[in-house]
Amino acid sequence: xxxxxxxxxxxxxxxxxxxxxxxxxxxxxxxxxxxxxxxxxxxxxxxxxxxxxxxxxxxxxxxxxxxxxxxxxxxxxxxxxxxxxxxxxxxxxxxxxxxxxxxxxxxxxxxxxxxxxxxxxxxxxxxxxxxxxxxxxxxxxxxxxxxxxxxxxxxxxxxxxxxxxxxxxxxxxxxxxxxx
Amino acid sequence: xxxxxxxxxxxxxxxxxxxxxxxxxxxxxxxxxxxxxxxxxxxxxxxxxxxxxxxxxxxxxxxxxxxxxxxxxxxxxxxxxxxxxxxxxxxxxxxxxxxxxxxxxxxxxxxxxxxxxxxxxx
Ligand SMILES: Nc1ncnc2c1ncn2[C@@H]1O[C@H](COP(=O)(O)OP(=O)(O)OP(=O)(O)O)[C@@H](O)[C@H]1O
Ligand SMILES: [Mg+2]
Numbered sequence: 001x002x003x004x005x006x007x008x009x010x011x012x013x014x015x016x017x018x019x020x021x022x023x024x025x026x027x028x029x030x031x032x033x034x035x036x037x038x039x040x041x042x043x044x045x046x047x048x049x050x051x052x053x054x055x056x057x058x059x060x061x062x063x064x065x066x067x068x069x070x071x072x073x074x075x076x077x078x079x080x081x082x083x084x085x086x087x088x089x090x091x092x093x094x095x096x097x098x099x100x101x102x103x104x105x106x107x108x109x110x111x112x113x114x115x116x117x118x119x120x121x122x123x124x125x126x127x128x129x130x131x132x133x134x135x136x137x138x139x140x141x142x143x144x145x146x147x148x149x150x151x152x153x154x155x156x157x158x159x160x161x162x163x164x165x166x167x168x169x170x171x172x173x174x175x176x177x178x179x180x
Numbered sequence: 181x182x183x184x185x186x187x188x189x190x191x192x193x194x195x196x197x198x199x200x201x202x203x204x205x206x207x208x209x210x211x212x213x214x215x216x217x218x219x220x221x222x223x224x225x226x227x228x229x230x231x232x233x234x235x236x237x238x239x240x241x242x243x244x245x246x247x248x249x250x251x252x253x254x255x256x257x258x259x260x261x262x263x264x265x266x267x268x269x270x271x272x273x274x275x276x277x278x279x280x281x282x283x284x285x286x287x288x289x290x291x292x293x294x295x296x297x298x299x300x301x302x
């Protein structure tokens with residue numbers, strides 16, 4: 001995958017499948033280190049599954065025999081001089097953390113994070129996006145948006161377009177001209 | 181930086197519209213995009229975002245757009261399933277942003293299935 005934001009979309013897909021109701025996405029860039037952390041409150045994994053999950057033949061899917069999401073993200077991270085960890089506790093949740101050296105020649109760009117968020121936002125799951133670059137920061141919390149919206153669904157196209165503009169502007173501001 | 185304060189105005193406007201729309205429509209058309217690793221790698225994200233933009237632009241209030249996991253035919257991704265009262269479930273394969281615009285125009289709005297993008301005509 002050409003963009004780290006595509007990996008984020010994919011890894012969060014695992015959290016959704018694990019029945020998570022709150023998914024936190026922390027993206028922090030300080031100097032030359034980019035850290036992406038995805039924390040969910042889904043059903044978690046057993047110790048046995050966790051031990052094999054970075055291996056491409058691990059999947060609980062029934063539609064095919066290989067799971068590729070985690071191995072691909074791990075590879076993107078390690079190719080860019082970073083470190084990959086995954087922690088999980090049954091019935092508590094899972095945390096995936098990947099770091100990247102920002103100026104590493106093999107680091108994929110973060111890419112279109114806004115499109116990833118627009119694709120993810122739904123009525124039944126809440127997202128907390130905490131996006132930081134050096135000392136600048138923006139936080140987007142769907143729980144706050146839903147509170148304002150009352151009975152209007154957050155995933156109505158009109159609302160998604162509004163969120164898209166908001167996130168685009170705020171992320172550009174936080175980037176402060178840095179290429180992430 | 182923008183805040184979510186402006187969203188109240190949009191909400192009020194939509195609430196007024198929804199009262200009208202409930203009289204005439206339900207969300208009777210569903211469009212579902214496969215969004216597992218295979219779909220994402222094949223380009224499902226721009227398809228989904230194009231769909232959201234176009235549904236908003238055309239004010240297709242009876243259309244519900246959502247995403248799902250693996251639809252089981254990884255080589256044919258991006259896959260889009262369309263459910264309409266007239267044609268039931270129709271599965272489009274190898275969808276691109278251009279094709280989804282055509283599918284909205286001909287199938288969702290026009291009522292004619294885009295048979296050239298169906299799995300049987302692969
Ligand atoms: N956040 C999570 N919570 C609970 N289980 C998880 C989580 N992430 C991964 N898993 C488990 O690890 C397996 C492997 O995940 P991985 O993303 O590598 O492949 P997959 O999701 O099965 O298939 P693919 O990502 O290729 O569509 C999953 O099938 C699931 O059982
Ligand atoms: Mg996966």
